[in-house]
Structure formats: structure tokens, C-alpha cells
Amino acid sequence: MTTGMGKAALVCGAGGFIGSHLVRRLKNEGFWVRGVDLKFPEFADTDADDFVIGDLRDQQVCDRVIDRRFDEVYQLAADMGGAGYIFTGEHDADIMHNSATINLNVADRAHKRNIRRVFYSSSACMYPAYNQEDPDNPNCAEASAYPAAPDSEYGWEKLFSERLFLAYNRNHGMSNRVARYHNIFGPQGTWTGGKEKAPAAICRKVANVRSGDEIEIWGDGLQTRSFLYIDECLEGTIRLTRSNDFEGPVNIGSEEMVTINELVDLVADIAGKDVRKNHIPGPTGVRGRNSDNRLIEERLGWKPSQSLRHGLEQTYEWIERQVHRNTPA
Ligand code: NAD
Secondary structure, eight states: OOTTTTOEEEEETTTSHHHHHHHHHHHHTTOEEEEEESSOOSSSOOOOSEEEEOOTTSHHHHHHHSOSOOSEEEEOOOOOOSHHHHSSSTTHHHHHHHHHHHHHHHHHHHHHTTOOOEEEEEEGGGSOGGGSSOTTSOOOOGGGGOSOOOSSHHHHHHHHHHHHHHHHHHHHOOOOEEEEEOOEEOTTSOOSSSOOOHHHHHHHHHHHSOTTOEEEEETTSOOEEOOEEHHHHHHHHHHHHHOSSOOOOEEESOOOOEEHHHHHHHHHHHHTOOOEEEEEOOOOOOSBOOOOOHHHHHHHOOOOOSOHHHHHHHHHHHHHHHHHHTSOO
């Protein structure tokens, strides 16, 4: 691919899961890429031409990294994690303060540098809890966002920041793009330590047990979700960023909805193990959530190209290797 020959991109959050994959994709397309993050990617070397270790809450750091016009800017940096991080309430102030400060800084610096377009990653967590109580029939159509009632402060911050980027479009002639990601997963994502999400946590638990053993599952496992593989997420992200006349907000997710119990069964099947489930109390989030892809299909002609199983196979293989590498023989 040579789409990016002679072009420059900035990836904020380039040390994170989606950001590090995005840097690789942009490099493959021929872009010169600058990444910025508090940390380098955890599981592989960065592919960025220039990687700045810096805190985007600091305006001076923002000035330093947004020091020129970029053809594409991706704002993925956020204080986030899985249910064990965002739904317990213990990190609410940090999540809101840290992520909002980053977004305020990046939107304003981009505008002052005459950068026309920033891609911003919002989340399905901004959808109202009252539309996600029925596990079989959640409503996550873009237009269902209001009256707003996210079930976490993480979701409220996302809602604020998507409005912020769109306000810069209206008042400062920018053409920022806003996507609402739905549970992105894949290799080289956080898989242990408390910030991991359900697919990675389940892959780790299954990799750690022998056939016939049991693993712990938060809640009754009947809550529903859909999960999108990283490569699909990058394709949707790039198409939205480069679209001529569509700013979003738009869902980037999968419509292949499963219960958490079904997700466990799928991973167990991939692993070739018989795994029993021990349901224990834990943070579970809303009862049901699924992407609604009607708008993105209509406006960008995009939908995921592969099944959930395909992505889980790649992810399980990678997590199994990490587990064995970390377990003394
Ligand atoms: P991640 O946590 O792996 O990446 C975020 C990165 O931002 C981290 O590397 C972190 O160090 C960096 N960061 C945090 N604070 C920073 C600061 N002050 N200065 C510089 N860097 C900072 O998360 P991810 O899964 O790659 O998600 C990327 C974006 O997509 C986030 O905005 C997230 O909210 C959003 N999102 C992700 C998902 C998902 O399922 N992964 C779902 C919905 C939305």
C-alpha cells in the first residue's frame, strides 16, 4: 500500500493497544509516523519513525508533538481499562480528569496549528444504560445517545469529548471525525494486571487451566456483548478518517452478539479444552450491548469481514504464548 507516501501522521496513545497496531498499519501504507504516549508499546517494538514519551495532559508536551501540520491525527490516548477498572468507581476522578484534559489539549493545539482533522475514539460506553437492560435486544443506534445516561464516568467523559471535537468542527471549521468503538480485541492487548477486557481475560483463564477445570466468570455470564477484531477496527477507523463528508459519531463494532458464557465456550473450543464456569460476583457493566452498523454501512460501506471466531483464534494463540512464557516450567 502506498496511500501514505510523502504524508505524515500523528498517533496519540501510540504505546497502547489500538495505537501501536495503528502505527504499524500507517507505516505499511508509507506514512512518516510520530507516536506519543506515556510509555512504549508493551509487547513489541514501536514502528513509529519518532516516538515521544510524554504526558498529553501537559500543554507543553502537546505543543512539542503538535509542532507542524500532519495529514492525519489520531487521538486514542485515554485513561482506560476493562470492567475491573472503569466500573468499580475507584478510578472515576482520574478517568474523567486525565482523559478530558488530554482531549481539551489535543483539540485546541490541533486547531491552533491549523490541522484540519483529528480522529477521536469515543466508546459504546457513552450509550444510555436504559437502552441496554435487555440482553437480547440492546439499542445502540447512534441516534439513541440522548437523553444521555451512560452507566460509567468513563462513558460521560467520552460523551463530553466527542461533543468537544464536533464543536471545533462547527466553530473553528475543523473536520474532526468521531467513532464509537465497541470492545476491540486482538493480540498485543493488555491480558493481565487488572486493565484487561473480557476476551483477553477469558483467553488467559482458559490458557491457565487443564481440560475439566473451572474458571471464574463475573456475574451470571448471560450479559451480552459484541467484540471487534483489531484489524477490522483499523480499517473502519481509517475509512472514517479519510471520508470526505461524514464526521460521525458512528459505531465501529461487530454485530455478532454473544453472551459471556458463549464467549467462554468459543475460547474453550479453540483451546480444545473442556472448561467449566464458576460464576462469581464482579463488575459486569450493562446487561446487553451490541453494535448497530446500519449507519456506517450506509455512509462508508464498511462492515467487519471476518467472524468473531477468526479473531479469537489469533488472540488465543498469542495469549497462550504469553501465559506459558510467564509460567515457570
Ligand atoms: P490503551 O489503554 O491500550 O491505550 C491508551 C493509551 O493512552 C495508553 O498507552 C496510555 O499510556 C496512553 N495515555 C494515557 N494517558 C496518557 C497521557 N496523559 N499522555 C499520553 N498518553 C496517555 O487503550 P486502547 O484499547 O488502545 O484504546 C484506545 C482508545 O480507544 C481509547 O481512547 C479508548 O477509550 C478507546 N476505546 C477502546 C475500546 C477497546 O475496546 N479497546 C473500546 C472503546 C473505546
